[in-house]
Amino acid sequence: MRKPMDIARSGTIVAALLALGGCTVAKVGTPSAQPATAPTAPKKADRWLAVATAGDADRINRLPFAWTEGLTAARARFASSVREEGDLLRPATALPRPAPTPGSYNCRLVRLGSAERGSPAFVRFKPFFCYVEVEDDLLTIVKQTGTERPAGRLWDDDVASRLIFLGSVALGSEQQPKPYGQDDKRDMAGVMERIAPMRWRLTLPYPRSGAKLEVYELTPVANQPGQ
Numbered sequence: 001m002r003k004p005m006d007i008a009r010s011g012t013i014v015a016a017l018l019a020l021g022g023c024t025v026a027k028v029g030t031p032s033a034q035p036a037t038a039p040t041a042p043k044k045a046d047r048w049l050a051v052a053t054a055g056d057a058d059r060i061n062r063l064p065f066a067w068t069e070g071l072t073a074a075r076a077r078f079a080s081s082v083r084e085e086g087d088l089l090r091p092a093t094a095l096p097r098p099a100p101t102p103g104s105y106n107c108r109l110v111r112l113g114s115a116e117r118g119s120p121a122f123v124r125f126k127p128f129f130c131y132v133e134v135e136d137d138l139l140t141i142v143k144q145t146g147t148e149r150p151a152g153r154l155w156d157d158d159v160a161s162r163l164i165f166l167g168s169v170a171l172g173s174e175q176q177p178k179p180y181g182q183d184d185k186r187d188m189a190g191v192m193e194r195i196a197p198m199r200w201r202l203t204l205p206y207p208r209s210g211a212k213l214e215v216y217e218l219t220p221v222a223n224q225p226g227q
Helices: 004-021 045-051 054-061 063-084
Strands: 103-112 122-124 128-135 138-143 148-156 163-171 188-196 199-205 213-220
Touching: 045 148, 045 163, 054 063, 054 188, 054 199, 063 103, 063 122, 063 199, 063 213, 128 213, 138 163, 148 188
Parallel strands: none
Antiparallel strands: 103 122, 103 128, 103 213, 128 138, 138 148, 148 163, 163 188, 188 199, 199 213
16 A cells, blocks of 8 residues: 555656646757749840949939930920921830841931030031941941041840940041940940831930930931942
């Protein structure tokens, strides 16, 4: 026969075991596996953004503001001249397939927004010749005549209706412009768009001239070299 003390001790042990039974024991295991993240596909803009200076990338991003400021300034006194240019000076006229065909072009420049107080906010310059050609996997544009001769490459962009222009300008008797990015006073940056069949425009927001916007019109020469 068990003694009362033994019974009491057994009761205490049972109570302790019952109390432990309500406790949760944490298990040590391997952390749950996280789902693998698929690598993001490279964007077309990554190529030109890797080449463009920070200032020129900012200018391109601010192109809508350059359009607004340039047209507002020009229309104050040259509204009829702006209307005469039609789609060339309408911002939202870009069409698909912006790449120009390699060859010779008639080009001309329209400048919007005055560079200095007292200077006109709308200027049309005389036509000149420029040339589009293929260099490696990129198109290039070169102004062939004049004392200032821009030249640069056209880069694909994630906006399907445009190409990005990054270039520089040759002055005077220089045979070649300085490479883009070597002299920010010579660098040029803008957007190439097709605005009609066989008609393109190159827009440079906040160019080095001090204007709000420079717009180049490109139309193919009727008799191409070699035809």
